[in-house]
Amino acid sequence: MDILNELGKIGSAKQALAVFEKQMDTAQLGRISSISHPEILKRIANAVVICNPEKIFINTGSEADRQFIRDLALETGEERSLAMENHTIHFDLPGEQGRIVDRTFYIANPEDLISSLANRMNRETALEDIRANMTDIMKGKTMVVGFYMRGPVGARVSNPALEITSSAYVSHSADILYRNAFADFDKEVAARGHFFTNVHSEGLNRTKDLPDARVFMDLQYQTTYSFKCTYAGNTLLLKKGNHRFAVDKAVHKNRGEELSEHMFITGIRGPENRVTWFAGAAPSGCGKTTTAMAGDLFVGDDLAQMWIADDGSIRCVNPEAGIFGIVEDVNQEGDPLLMKVLRQPGYEVIWSNVLIDENNIPHWVGNLEPSPEKGINFQGEWHFGKTDDTGKPIPMSHPNSRCTLRSTNLENYCPDAENPDGVLTRIFTYSGRDADTMPPVWVARDSDQGVVIGACIVSAATATEVGASGVKRAPWANAPFIPGALGDYMDAQFRFFGNTKIQEQFQPVMAGLNYFLTDKARGGSTSKLLGEKKDVKVWLAWLERYAHKEAGHIQTPIGNLPLYRDLAPLFDKIIDKPYPKDLYDRQFSLYVDHIIARIELQEAAYAKEKNIPGRLFEILAHQKEALQALKQTKGPVILPGDMES
Numbered sequence: 001m002d003i004l005n006e007l008g009k010i011g012s013a014k015q016a017l018a019v020f021e022k023q024m025d026t027a028q029l030g031r032i033s034s035i036s037h038p039e040i041l042k043r044i045a046n047a048v049v050i051c052n053p054e055k056i057f058i059n060t061g062s063e064a065d066r067q068f069i070r071d072l073a074l075e076t077g078e079e080r081s082l083a084m085e086n087h088t089i090h091f092d093l094p095g096e097q098g099r100i101v102d103r104t105f106y107i108a109n110p111e112d113l114i115s116s117l118a119n120r121m122n123r124e125t126a127l128e129d130i131r132a133n134m135t136d137i138m139k140g141k142t143m144v145v146g147f148y149m150r151g152p153v154g155a156r157v158s159n160p161a162l163e164i165t166s167s168a169y170v171s172h173s174a175d176i177l178y179r180n181a182f183a184d185f186d187k188e189v190a191a192r193g194h195f196f197t198n199v200h201s202e203g204l205n206r207t208k209d210l211p212d213a214r215v216f217m218d219l220q221y222q223t224t225y226s227f228k229c230t231y232a233g234n235t236l237l238l239k240k241g242n243h244r245f246a247v248d249k250a251v252h253k254n255r256g257e258e259l260s261e262h263m264f265i266t267g268i269r270g271p272e273n274r275v276t277w278f279a280g281a282a283p284s285g286c287g288k289t290t291t292a293m294a295g296d297l298f299v300g301d302d303l304a305q306m307w308i309a310d311d312g313s314i315r316c317v318n319p320e321a322g323i324f325g326i327v328e329d330v331n332q333e334g335d336p337l338l339m340k341v342l343r344q345p346g347y348e349v350i351w352s353n354v355l356i357d358e359n360n361i362p363h364w365v366g367n368l369e370p371s372p373e374k375g376i377n378f379q380g381e382w383h384f385g386k387t388d389d390t391g392k393p394i395p396m397s398h399p400n401s402r403c404t405l406r407s408t409n410l411e412n413y414c415p416d417a418e419n420p421d422g423v424l425t426r427i428f429t430y431s432g433r434d435a436d437t438m439p440p441v442w443v444a445r446d447s448d449q450g451v452v453i454g455a456c457i458v459s460a461a462t463a464t465e466v467g468a469s470g471v472k473r474a475p476w477a478n479a480p481f482i483p484g485a486l487g488d489y490m491d492a493q494f495r496f497f498g499n500t501k502i503q504e505q506f507q508p509v510m511a512g513l514n515y516f517l518t519d520k521a522r523g524g525s526t527s528k529l530l531g532e533k534k535d536v537k538v539w540l541a542w543l544e545r546y547a548h549k550e551a552g553h554i555q556t557p558i559g560n561l562p563l564y565r566d567l568a569p570l571f572d573k574i575i576d577k578p579y580p581k582d583l584y585d586r587q588f589s590l591y592v593d594h595i596i597a598r599i600e601l602q603e604a605a606y607a608k609e610k611n612i613p614g615r616l617f618e619i620l621a622h623q624k625e626a627l628q629a630l631k632q633t634k635g636p637v638i639l640p641g642d643m644e645s
């Protein structure tokens with residue numbers, strides 16, 4: 001039972017056109033008449049019948065249409081203009097500053113296998129919930145219908161998707177973050193035989209309605225429903241809602257041939273101007289944007305869809321075309337290229353949940369600029385020293401404050417982002433907020449070990465999820481977006497990276513990265529990090545040299561570690577920074593008991609899941625055994641030099 005159709009009852013293109021004739025003016029009717037695919041017309045018409053908007057706007061992606069949407073966002077009060085031309089501020093309710101994981105559900109039939117890490121709701125219950133909340137929800141509002149491609153037009157893994165929303169902020173964001181494909185949409189849908197549908201309304205946008213807010217994903221009908229919320233992670237379901245559909249497709253339809261990952265895509269220039277492409281996973285708020293921006297050639301900062309091309313190489317495309325990035329700690333020191341877009345004129349930026357001062361200038365925590373004493377932020381009036389109900393100081397900006405901007409505005413933007421053949425990707429990284437265990441970089445000896453690195457990411461919670469806390473497992477940094485069983489997803493990883501179609505010269509180099517190791521965990525007394533943001537460039541450069549067999553390594557039970565004599569010159573040349581040997585020793589010593597505890601944590605957790613490939617347990621057992629043997633001879637803390645052969 002398709003909920004959209006069940007509630008809207010529009011079963012044919014003819015009925016859909018009758019709805020449009022009744023509800024649209026001639027200009028909009030003219031626009032929709034260029035769409036002929038009956039399924040597209042039906043889904044839009046059903047959404048119209050259910051939500052009952054006062055007006056409908058078909059967004060063709062023209063400059064005039066973009067301007068209409070920008071103006072609408074100001075008119076509805078969802079956005080407000082700032083001092084810098086083309087900059088606006090949007091605030092989400094204080095209680096909805098991140099993804100509302102507890103109110104996010106997969107719509108499932110009893111027989112459907114849904115990830116043990118996700119919420120499910122049966123179809124009948126979801127139907128009633130959507131009926132109760134979305135009927136007439138757009139009364140008095142303008143519904144904007146947008147037609148997008150998630151990925152370059154013509155790319156093998158790109159997916160067409162509709163974004164239907166009463167929020168001008170959401171459609172404004174969609175137009176910055178995705179490729180408007182109104183002109184190609186009909187053709188692309190016909191060629192691919194599918195498209196995704198997203199229906200959203202913020203409703204009355206009141207705190208008291210937040211308990212009723214929902215994010216639903218219907219895998220069977222590739223449709224999302226979102227209501228009574230505004231945060232883009234909950235509402236712009238072209239992003240994580242449709243990412244879940246793409247993951248499902250990669251795992252269940254094209255297993256071993258395709259993957260859909262929570263990864264940045266960036267290129268590093270190595271010696272003689274060669275370009276080596278990276279894709280890397282990190283949980284939300286753990287460094288994807290930062291790493292993508294550290295690259296010389298930017299393609300994406302959050303999502304990657306990949307496939308094995310006919311030449312036996314792995315190709316990646318970004319389903320998105322912009323950044324919805326965290327601004328906390330973004331500053332001139334660590335992020336000069338992002339700062340240019342944020343602080344210099346000439347770019348379009350939607351800010352969210354930062355502090356706006358009396359001169360209409362945005363400010364945020366960690367910008368290393370002088371801070372105002374007062375202003376307006378995510379919780380209303382703010383002044384320095386203001387505390388919440390519990391007496392805790394309220395920060396100037398919410399830790400999940402964001403900026404929304406187009407990739408083409410970035411100085412390191414690479415036009416290959418639009419290449420339907422993707423970028424030939426050699427290096428895959430996995431990272432999390434790991435304060436005390438893993439070194440800054442280590443490389444798997446083969447693809448199976450690489451898959452295990454991804455499976456074993458552990459990370460501290462961030463402000464990107466409402467109510468999250470503690471240190472948790474974060475498999476592939478993609479777990480929140482894996483609809484089905486983890487065992488199937490893992491099997492897809494082994495089959496993809498181990499696919500015999502991948503040619504020898506294109507074999508993936510798979511590595512762990514950790515930017516968050518602390519001084520305290522390595523014998524110091526402070527919680528300061530043992531590195532800084534700009535070091536990211538060095539870790540990437542070292543991996544680049546390693547992939548081209550121009551850097552040596554130390555073999556260890558967890559994988560290969562860099563040599564001091566390769567790193568020190570890279571620190572000097574790339575970021576002009578001394579790299580003392582004792583810092584290297586602290587960063588790359590193996591704290592064996594910590595690592596073994598991590599392995600045991602993974603073994604215990606995966607033992608509880610069904611159908612986990614045995615390969616994972618073999619590799620973990622082997623690592624544990626080798627670590628125990630090493631501990632016998634070298635002790636519990638092993639200097640990298642003590643493992644050199």
Ligand SMILES: Nc1nc2c(ncn2[C@@H]2O[C@H](COP(=O)(O)OP(=O)(O)O)[C@@H](O)[C@H]2O)c(=O)[nH]1
Pocket residue numbers: 282283284285286287288289290291301325326327328329330515529531532533534536
């Ligand atoms: N100190 C430090 N902070 C980092 C580093 N990488 C990311 N961050 C901070 O961690 C937060 C999240 O990073 P971001 O790259 O936006 O994460 P994403 O959500 O995965 O894209 C931001 O506040 C960054 O400034 C790093 O290498 N060092």
Ligand SMILES: C=C(OP(=O)(O)O)C(=O)O
Pocket residue numbers: 099233240283284285288302324325326464
């Ligand atoms: C908005 C998101 O992206 P990011 O990984 O940048 O936090 C998210 O995953 O919720």
Ligand SMILES: [Mn+2]
Pocket residue numbers: 285288289301302324325326
């Ligand atoms: Mn990000």
